[in-house]
Amino acid sequence: MSGLASSGQLRMAYARRALFTVPTVVLLGLLSGALSNSGESNRWYALLDKPWFQPPGWVFPVAWTGLYIMLGFAAALILNARGSRYRGTALALFVMSFALNLCWSPLFFGMHKITAALLLIIAMFGVALATTVIFGRVRTTAAWLMVPYLAWLCFAAVLNRETIRLNPGAEALVVEATGTQIDIRH
Numbered sequence: 001m002s003g004l005a006s007s008g009q010l011r012m013a014y015a016r017r018a019l020f021t022v023p024t025v026v027l028l029g030l031l032s033g034a035l036s037n038s039g040e041s042n043r044w045y046a047l048l049d050k051p052w053f054q055p056p057g058w059v060f061p062v063a064w065t066g067l068y069i070m071l072g073f074a075a076a077l078i079l080n081a082r083g084s085r086y087r088g089t090a091l092a093l094f095v096m097s098f099a100l101n102l103c104w105s106p107l108f109f110g111m112h113k114i115t116a117a118l119l120l121i122i123a124m125f126g127v128a129l130a131t132t133v134i135f136g137r138v139r140t141t142a143a144w145l146m147v148p149y150l151a152w153l154c155f156a157a158v159l160n161r162e163t164i165r166l167n168p169g170a171e172a173l174v175v176e177a178t179g180t181q182i183d184i185r186h
Contacts, residue, residue: 014080021079022072025098029068032102033061036110043175044112051162067149071098074135074145084138093131100124112171114164121157128153 033039040046040057071094078090101124108117128150136143163170 014076017079018073018076021075022069025072025075026065026068028098028102029064030061033064033105033109036106036108038105038109042109044173045109047173047175048163048170049166051159051166054159063152067152070145071149074142077139077142077145078135081138086134086137090131090134090138090142093127093134097124097127097131100127108160112173114160114167114170118157118160118164121153121160125150125153125157 038045039060075091075094078084078087078094081087084090100120104117104120104124107113107120128146132143132146132150135146167173
């Protein structure tokens, strides 16, 4: 009996890993956005002036879902590279990069800390770039799956920076409540 796996066994191992990583990354990413009330339904965000080049609101969940799917497949490729000496480093960087990603929506949309959110995007880009480089040493395809994410982070940083410029008092902006949850009727 040989110690090497057949190409069919390797494909099945990758498929099993992808069946875990892709839904996990997508679910966590979308959950981060939903729990922080990201997007057009956020009343604070709706009051902000947006850059002229900002895409319509529906683009963001579509783009992020696609990016999260690619990140999930990239992670599965790295998980499947059992013999690589860079596998552990690559996975640690991926987890760090993804954890930073999950913090951005709560920071920007939930806490209204748009300057800190810009600094976070810069950190996200740095860690994602390092992740991409290490992924390239493990699996070239995994590195290429990271490239659209890097490009989107650059675009998001520009949007974030322009939002800061257009809304100098945004972090202190208080949105009036539309009602109360307390029923005072007797």
